[in-house]
Amino acid sequence: MLTKAPRGTKDILPDKVGNWLYLENLIRKLCGQYGYREIRTPIFEHTELFQRGIGETTDVVEKEMYTFTDRGNRSITLRPENTAAAVRSYLENKLYADTNLCKLFYIGSMFRYDRPQAGRYREFHQFGVEALGESNPAVDAEIISLAVQFLKDLGLKDIKLLLNSVGCPKCRPVYRQRLQEFFKPVIDEMCDDCKSRYDRNPMRLLDCKNEKCKELAQDAPAITDCLCDECNDHFHKVQEFLTAAGIE
Ligand SMILES: [Zn+2]
Ligand SMILES: [Zn+2]
Incomplete structure (x- = not known):
């Protein structure tokens, strides 16, 4: 020992x-x-x-x-x-x-x-x-471009950036509810962790590693369809800044 x-x-x-x-x-x-x-x-x-x-x-x-x-x-x-x-x-x-x-x-x-x-x-x-x-979207874009630059400096090529938004306290509850409606008919088929996540933190039903759960979560609604006007605007501005910086 x-x-x-x-x-x-x-x-x-x-x-x-x-x-x-x-x-x-x-x-x-x-x-x-x-x-x-x-x-x-x-x-x-x-x-x-x-x-x-x-x-x-x-x-x-x-x-x-x-x-x-x-x-x-x-x-x-x-x-x-x-x-x-x-x-x-x-x-x-x-x-x-x-x-x-x-x-x-x-x-x-x-x-x-x-x-x-x-x-x-x-x-x-x-x-x-x-x-x-x-809270300026330019700051989000800057952090993302720093991360991309880091991977490039390490010599990695073919970097693909995937972007999402987690919304805000105004629009997140709307999404929460839509997720619960979506999962309600199938929650019994999901793992025990997911069953307890359903009430407490339904967004976490989306990142379960269990194969069956992943399959059931595949067609879940996307948060980007539930964003409030402010978040939607912010999300699009982040993308504009990234595009301007040459990041796809
Ligand atoms: Zn929002
Ligand atoms: Zn699960």
């Missing part, structure tokens, strides 16, 4: 560290070019931050969090992603005071208590960007 790393973790050995540095340098350079500044938040946070920040009915919060009680009897969670902590830090440190648009990026270890045999690690590495304080 003393000569074995914990389940779901992996050493990065000296002969591979160069690859990691190459990737990390590329990320830092690219984010810098786009005006994103690095933020480093703690590896762990109060559990409530993720419960409220990610959403209590997501897989991450329901079954994948690496949570423990510390010696002061506080519930602590190793960060499963970095958005919630970045927003927490933005508010706590009043980063909004300097600028209307706060552009941040992060890179580091994240933790999820996942089944390692699915090819996933319990400690994994993630980079991401956050643009806070501005």
